[in-house]
Amino acid sequence: MKSLIRSSIAVLVACALLFYASYTLNATSNAGGAGVITVYNWGEYIDPDLITQFEEETGIHVIYETFDSNEAMLTKIQQGGSAYDVAVPSEYMVEKMAEEGLLLPLDPSKIPNLAHIDPYFLNLPFDPGNRYSIPYFWGTLGIVYNPNLVPEGLTFDSWQDLWDPALKQKVFLYDGAREVVGMGLNSIGESLNVKDEALLRRATDHLKTLVPNIKGVIGDEITPLMVNNEAAVALTFSGQAADMMAENEDLEYSVPREGSNLWFDNFVIPKTSKNIEGAHAFINFMLDAEVGAQNADYVGYSTPNAAAMELMDEEVVTDERFYPTGEQRKNLEVYQNLGPEWMGKYSEYFMEFKMAL
Amino acid sequence: MSAKSRSRAPIVPYAVWMVLFVIAPIALVLYYSFLDLDRHFTLANYRNFFSSAYLTMTLTSFWYAAIITFFTLLISYPTAYLLTRTKHKNLWLILIIIPSWINLLLKTYAFIGILGLHGPINALLETLGFDPTQMLFTDFSFILVVVYIFIPFMILPIFGSLDKLDRSLVYAARDLGASGWDTFRRVIFPLTISGVKSGIQVTFIPALSLFMITRLIAGNKVITLGTAIEEQFLVADNWGMGSTIAVFLILVMVLIMMATGTSRKGGRA
Amino acid sequence: MTSKLSLGGKAYLALMFLILYAPIFYLMLYSFNSGDSMSGFESFTLSHYADVFADTRLIVILLDTVLVALLSGFIATVIGTLGAIGIVSVRNRWWRHTLLSLNNVLIVSPDVVIGASFLILFTLIGAKLGFASVLLSHAAFSVPIVVLMVLPKLLEMKTSLIDAALDLGASRRDVLTRVVLPMIQPGIYAGFFMAITYSLDDFAVTFFVTGNGFSTLSVEIYSMARTGITLTVNAISTLVFLATLIVVAGYYWVTNRARAAEAEVRA
Numbered sequence: 104m105k106s107l108i109r110s111s112i113a114v115l116v117a118c119a120l121l122f123y124a125s126y127t128l129n130a131t132s133n134a135g136g137a138g139v140i141t142v143y144n145w146g147e148y149i150d151p152d153l154i155t156q157f158e159e160e161t162g163i164h165v166i167y168e169t170f171d172s173n174e175a176m177l178t179k180i181q182q183g184g185s186a187y188d189v190a191v192p193s194e195y196m197v198e199k200m201a202e203e204g205l206l207l208p209l210d211p212s213k214i215p216n217l218a219h220i221d222p223y224f225l226n227l228p229f230d231p232g233n234r235y236s237i238p239y240f241w242g243t244l245g246i247v248y249n250p251n252l253v254p255e256g257l258t259f260d261s262w263q264d265l266w267d268p269a270l271k272q273k274v275f276l277y278d279g280a281r282e283v284v285g286m287g288l289n290s291i292g293e294s295l296n297v298k299d300e301a302l303l304r305r306a307t308d309h310l311k312t313l314v315p316n317i318k319g320v321i322g323d324e325i326t327p328l329m330v331n332n333e334a335a336v337a338l339t340f341s342g343q344a345a346d347m348m349a350e351n352e353d354l355e356y357s358v359p360r361e362g363s364n365l366w367f368d369n370f371v372i373p374k375t376s377k378n379i380e381g382a383h384a385f386i387n388f389m390l391d392a393e394v395g396a397q398n399a400d401y402v403g404y405s406t407p408n409a410a411a412m413e414l415m416d417e418e419v420v421t422d423e424r425f426y427p428t429g430e431q432r433k434n435l436e437v438y439q440n441l442g443p444e445w446m447g448k449y450s451e452y453f454m455e456f457k458m459a460l
Numbered sequence: 461m462s463a464k465s466r467s468r469a470p471i472v473p474y475a476v477w478m479v480l481f482v483i484a485p486i487a488l489v490l491y492y493s494f495l496d497l498d499r500h501f502t503l504a505n506y507r508n509f510f511s512s513a514y515l516t517m518t519l520t521s522f523w524y525a526a527i528i529t530f531f532t533l534l535i536s537y538p539t540a541y542l543l544t545r546t547k548h549k550n551l552w553l554i555l556i557i558i559p560s561w562i563n564l565l566l567k568t569y570a571f572i573g574i575l576g577l578h579g580p581i582n583a584l585l586e587t588l589g590f591d592p593t594q595m596l597f598t599d600f601s602f603i604l605v606v607v608y609i610f611i612p613f614m615i616l617p618i619f620g621s622l623d624k625l626d627r628s629l630v631y632a633a634r635d636l637g638a639s640g641w642d643t644f645r646r647v648i649f650p651l652t653i654s655g656v657k658s659g660i661q662v663t664f665i666p667a668l669s670l671f672m673i674t675r676l677i678a679g680n681k682v683i684t685l686g687t688a689i690e691e692q693f694l695v696a697d698n699w700g701m702g703s704t705i706a707v708f709l710i711l712v713m714v715l716i717m718m719a720t721g722t723s724r725k726g727g728r729a
Numbered sequence: 730m731t732s733k734l735s736l737g738g739k740a741y742l743a744l745m746f747l748i749l750y751a752p753i754f755y756l757m758l759y760s761f762n763s764g765d766s767m768s769g770f771e772s773f774t775l776s777h778y779a780d781v782f783a784d785t786r787l788i789v790i791l792l793d794t795v796l797v798a799l800l801s802g803f804i805a806t807v808i809g810t811l812g813a814i815g816i817v818s819v820r821n822r823w824w825r826h827t828l829l830s831l832n833n834v835l836i837v838s839p840d841v842v843i844g845a846s847f848l849i850l851f852t853l854i855g856a857k858l859g860f861a862s863v864l865l866s867h868a869a870f871s872v873p874i875v876v877l878m879v880l881p882k883l884l885e886m887k888t889s890l891i892d893a894a895l896d897l898g899a900s901r902r903d904v905l906t907r908v909v910l911p912m913i914q915p916g917i918y919a920g921f922f923m924a925i926t927y928s929l930d931d932f933a934v935t936f937f938v939t940g941n942g943f944s945t946l947s948v949e950i951y952s953m954a955r956t957g958i959t960l961t962v963n964a965i966s967t968l969v970f971l972a973t974l975i976v977v978a979g980y981y982w983v984t985n986r987a988r989a990a991e992a993e994v995r996a
Contacts, residue, residue, distance in 0.1 A: 106914065107910060107914060110918075111803070114803050115803065118799050118800045118803070121796040122796055125789050125796065128785050128788060128789050129789055144702070178940055246770050275679075280696070317597075318594070319679020319680065321675070321679050321680065321682060321955075323955055327958065331577070333578075333594060347471070443497055444497055446696075446697070447696060447698050448499055450697075450698065454691060454692075454696070455513045457680055458514075459513075459518060460680065470811035470812070471816065471819070472815075474808055474809070474811055474812025474816075474872070475812075475815070475828075477808050477812070478828070478832070481835070481869035481872075482834055482835050482867075485846030485847055485850050486846060488849045488850055488853065489845065489846045517977055535745075538741060539742065539745050542738045542741060543742070545734055545896060550829070552742075552964050554981075556746070558973070558974070558977060559749045559750060561926055561977065562970060562973060563947050563950070563966075563969060565932050565933075565946075565947040565951055565954070566753075566966045566969065566970075568954070569950060569958075570755055570756040570966075571752060573755065573759065573867040574752060578766070578768035579767065579768055583768075608752070611749065612749070648856075666839060668839065669839030669840065669842065669933075671843045672932060672936075675955075676951075676954055680991060685841075688840060689841050690841060690845075693848060694936075694937070706841075709839060709840070710842060717833070719835055
């Protein structure tokens with residue numbers, strides 16, 4: 104009995120120590136206050152020198168935290184345990200967060216640099232009048248491919264090229280219902296936001312004919328595979344394609360002409376903010392022409408900042424793969440928030456497609 | 461033990477616990493399987509489940525589980541048999557079991573490197589003069605990794621029953637002129653069938669419900685009942701459909717438990 | 730009874746050991762690779778270990794993983810031991826059988842079903858997903874294991890010992906703490922260690938019931954593996970493997986000591 108009691112005490116003391124250690128470590132990374140702002144952004148999505156520059160110019164200390172999915176960010180902000188002042192959700196998430204009352208309205212008078220943003224990227228359907236959000240970077244969904252590993256002549260300017268019989272067991276898809284079913288809809292010439300069972304049925308049946316060419320349906324693991332010449336063709340986002348192309352110069356990226364997805368990541372101020380002034384100052388700073396140009400050069404994604412684009416390398420901002428022209432953008436669509444019922448249907452059809460693999 | 465020495469008090473926390481974490485969750489899964497997205501009563505989930513897509517998926521899931529169980533048994537039985545004949549058999553048994561105590565995710569992760577285009581297996585193939593191939597994202601690699609993970613769980617119960625086997629029966633059979641194969645088929649195997657049954661039980665049910673390996677190793681090309689449940693709950697947010705598949709899996713589990721007899725050894729993966 | 734193994738038998742066993750350990754050693758080897766992938770060993774480095782210790786988040790996750798294992802193991806051991814004592818005291822056969830069947834259900838249930846059903850449970854009672862939900866879930870699936878480890882020890886126990894104690898005027902409480910518990914102690918320790926290993930190994934259940942930024946090692950490795958190979962994961966694996974060996978060694982030390990103590994009591 105003594106031994107049992109002794110062991111129990113030992114275990115409980117160990118638990119207490121572990122709890123204390125874990126708690127203090129957590130606490131040191133979650134401070135907040137007057138001269139401090141906490142920025143919550145995607146990983147590898149800012150030039151760190153700019154944070155230092157902002158701190159020097161304004162005297163506001165920046166705590167920088169990262170997330171890897173919109174959903175992960177949402178739960179942290181919903182939980183309310185951490186004082187985030189600026190976050191960077193994608194467009195459908197902005198809509199959702201605004202609906203749930205998780206965002207504070209922006210004060211345009213405190214963000215004069217808003218004028219630098221190309222009007223094309225303002226007043227979009229997911230946030231009319233930019234009440235809650237300002238675009239940070241944008242991009243497309245398309246096909247990244249390795250010309251050395253696919254038959255000559257395939258340029259993927261049409262989704263139909265994915266169906267080429269020579270690509271047997273060579274195509275990787277992104278593991279997302281919206282992305283894959285949307286691609287199926289685009290490939291039969293329909294909108295990727297349809298709410299029509301018959302069209303979804305046709306798109307899924309068409310996708311099923313792609314099955315022999317599919318090697319896998321995966322997530323971010325695709326980056327090292329493309330970089331190391333282990334994969335030939337993949338459905339991916341332009342930003343990720345840019346990352347891959349920076350490491351493997353052979354790779355090419357194409358947005359098929361039938362249409363595809365256009366996405367935006369946006370600055371917002373969550374209601375958890377404890378330093379609203381500081382948050383506005385940070386957003387305004389990031390929208391500065393020189394800062395925006397430097398950041399876009401570093402990150403490699405497409406900037407909506409027209410003033411910044413003028414300062415950037417001509418060759419970069421005229422690269423139509425990453426800065427599609429107004430004409431090309433016509434075929435691109437932003438994902439609308441379809442509501443739970445239709446989202447469920449998209450998932451159901453995606454599942455059916457995966458079961459056919 | 462006599463009844464007067466007992467008090468009913470100790471069982472109270474346990475009984476409460478079982479109601480809360482066994483009976484309530486199963487009842488909730490059953491309840492949710494009759495709900496649609498708006499939380500209204502419906503039979504649509506069951507209709508959907510018996511549609512062609514889900515039936516095909518269920519059958520393939522069973523097929524993979526059967527193949528996996530078969531190969532695991534094929535490899536584990538001789539291993540268990542040989543283990544009982546080593547000198548320090550308990551030490552060797554522990555050494556066989558240790559890999560099963562390493563986190564499942566870590567082992568899976570190792571195979572991402574091993575099976576990759578630049579991994580050691582391809583390097584070996586290349587030195588033997590074969591062309592390297594991408595072995596990830598194939599049915600073969602999926603079965604390979606899962607069999608690897610289940611081997612120790614299968615060895616454990618078989619070892620247990622072989623160890624209890626009365627050797628004199630084997631000698632008697634041999635003395636009576638039975639061949640080695642006959643002895644195995646008519647004496648050893650029937651006497652160790654309980655261990656084999658437990659082994660099948662701890663392999664087959666988890667093999668039906670694996671979900672993470674289907675994604676990391678098979679690139680979503682293999683969909684098991686487990687993958688379908690996980691997708692419905694965590695990606696599609698359709699708890700009703702997910703619960704329906706779970707109800708089916710629970711029924712299968714009960715059937716297998718009845719077929720193989722409830723066993724004492726638990727194994728999860 | 731031990732007859733010599735044939736050469737073929739030895740070769741087969743050796744091959745099995747090689748296959749079972751190769752992936753683990755492969756992981757460990759590449760944790761020292763100065764390159765950035767699990768192919769083509771470049772040169773020796775400890776930098777991936779430095780990365781692990783420099784990453785506060787990872788350290789927090791490691792601490793939390795161990796904390797959940799120890800605490801859930803402790804809770805499960807207390808409830809499970811009491812449960813086992815309770816089960817043997819149930820005299821009605823039907824009830825006893827029902828209790829044991831319920832106990833088995835949780836052991837045989839696929840983790841995906843456990844995870845999904847607990848997720849529904851926690852959501853319905855409005856519990857926040859995170860540390861508490863993970864802790865409760867781990868304790869929940871460990872309780873039946875503890876019961877199974879303790880039960881045989883209870884059944885082995887001689888009734889006469891308890892009767893003797895009662896005849897000598899011991900109270901029920903005394904019987905429990907001075908007779909029953911010391912006798913079943915090895916089973917209790919074994920149950921505790923099994924609970925810890927199940928908790929450390931769990932991925933599926935945690936994956937379902939975690940949230941709000943709380944994470945355990947296996948869930949974290951899953952999200953890291955999904956973004957491709959980083960040798961930091963190899964470094965963690967090596968550390969975890971060594972920790973597992975320590976736990977296993979601790980388990981055998983404790984159970985052997987307990988067995989020795991038991992033998993002494995009997996002598």
